[in-house]
Amino acid sequence: MARAQFDKEQVLESAANAFWRLGYNATSMQTVFEKTGLKPGSIFLAFGNKEGLFKEALGHNTEQSLIKLESTLTQYETVEEAIRHILVSFIEESCQSNYCSCFLVKSQLELSDHQVELQDYVSERLRKIESLYFKHLLKTNSESEAQAKASSVMLHIFGVRVYGYHSQSKNQLMDALRLGLPWLAWPSVH
Amino acid sequence: MARAQFDKEQVLESAANAFWRLGYNATSMQTVFEKTGLKPGSIFLAFGNKEGLFKEALGHNTEQSLIKLESTLTQYETVEEAIRHILVSFIEESCQSNYCSCFLVKSQLELSDHQVELQDYVSERLRKIESLYFKHLLKTNSESEAQAKASSVMLHIFGVRVYGYHSQSKNQLMDALRLGLPWLAWPSVH
DNA sequence: AATCAACTTGAATGTTCATTCAATATTTGT
DNA sequence: ACAAATATTGAATGAACATTCAAGTTGATT
Numbered sequence: 001m002a003r004a005q006f007d008k009e010q011v012l013e014s015a016a017n018a019f020w021r022l023g024y025n026a027t028s029m030q031t032v033f034e035k036t037g038l039k040p041g042s043i044f045l046a047f048g049n050k051e052g053l054f055k056e057a058l059g060h061n062t063e064q065s066l067i068k069l070e071s072t073l074t075q076y077e078t079v080e081e082a083i084r085h086i087l088v089s090f091i092e093e094s095c096q097s098n099y100c101s102c103f104l105v106k107s108q109l110e111l112s113d114h115q116v117e118l119q120d121y122v123s124e125r126l127r128k129i130e131s132l133y134f135k136h137l138l139k140t141n142s143e144s145e146a147q148a149k150a151s152s153v154m155l156h157i158f159g160v161r162v163y164g165y166h167s168q169s170k171n172q173l174m175d176a177l178r179l180g181l182p183w184l185a186w187p188s189v190h
Numbered sequence: 191m192a193r194a195q196f197d198k199e200q201v202l203e204s205a206a207n208a209f210w211r212l213g214y215n216a217t218s219m220q221t222v223f224e225k226t227g228l229k230p231g232s233i234f235l236a237f238g239n240k241e242g243l244f245k246e247a248l249g250h251n252t253e254q255s256l257i258k259l260e261s262t263l264t265q266y267e268t269v270e271e272a273i274r275h276i277l278v279s280f281i282e283e284s285c286q287s288n289y290c291s292c293f294l295v296k297s298q299l300e301l302s303d304h305q306v307e308l309q310d311y312v313s314e315r316l317r318k319i320e321s322l323y324f325k326h327l328l329k330t331n332s333e334s335e336a337q338a339k340a341s342s343v344m345l346h347i348f349g350v351r352v353y354g355y356h357s358q359s360k361n362q363l364m365d366a367l368r369l370g371l372p373w374l375a376w377p378s379v380h
Numbered sequence: 381a382a383t384c385a386a387c388t389t390g391a392a393t394g395t396t397c398a399t400t401c402a403a404t405a406t407t408t409g410t
Numbered sequence: 411a412c413a414a415a416t417a418t419t420g421a422a423t424g425a426a427c428a429t430t431c432a433a434g435t436t437g438a439t440t
Binding site: 021022023025026098101105106108109110112113114119123126127144147148149151152154155156157158159160161162163165166167172173175176177178179180181 | 211212213215216288290291295296298299300302303304309313316317334337338339341342344345346347348349350351352353355356357362363365366367368369370371
């Protein structure tokens, strides 16, 4: 019995990259064949169909994001400082010329009622992210405070992911985050 | 010379509805023909191509939104009260079973580098909305305060448009808005 | 009632789409 | 070395796609 000869992880990353950049509907399997160098048969044998490939690509991508997030949330003195750094890095991402929002957020908005399974899959991953913030905020907050703050952080992240498309938005975004998330103890500007 | 026999406004509304619900790429012209009852030739003569139809549909939709927004922002005692009502109505929208975020936000995230003209068109409309909030906030705020508050409101609106997909999110959203927009003077819950 | 530009019609076009499958190649167990 | 199991290949398939256009219809103007 012959084993897979292509690196599944590498294929998932190429596919995720295409789906992220172009969106689910605008990414043709043809594009995937080109980006991965694989032939139709191989892809369809390994992933079933386009939805299956998308689901695995998104899952793989999100898993990595969650690992990175967990690591970031513990590597600073306080959770607040960590969250500040995360938000600032999102703003900086949005200043790059090839800015493309966030794979999960884009997918959440693009998928329609015809793909309920994928929609639920995306929602579940976004909820996982929020519960990670919640878990860490619980260390220094009551349950209800932590929940409200976690939701507020998610709201601001979503906001940045959309607002980021406006060019020249860096300063406006920073001011808005300072105003909306005062409990993050932003260093004063002098 | 025979005049157009279909109601252009009605066609644009049907088209906008489809584009909004399904997204630009997942909406086929076939769908548009069915929803409007028109034949290919009529649509293509009137709007040039799919992009042209999309642009006009989005433009028409946004124009109506701007009119409604302007009206809402002036019909309450204070701007703050008006914004509160707008945000609450967005949350209530998100509780409906057929919730579908916001046409502009969805379009902003779906369109890719291959449709720069449409992208810019969407960005411009979103900026118009922000400047409307800014204009009204200027009445009771300094320029820099008004700008930060307008950006913060946009951030929260974008957030609600994404967060709204989570079921059972109404209370979490309300708490997060109270936390992130304290200057809106929310009535206390008792 | 004749004219003619503007509009509508809908079958036809050529392209691109996701997916299939018979043939071929490769790896592993015996 | 052979057999069995599994991967890869890539041309082929049929459906769906955006768009075109020649022929027909409409209604205001002459």
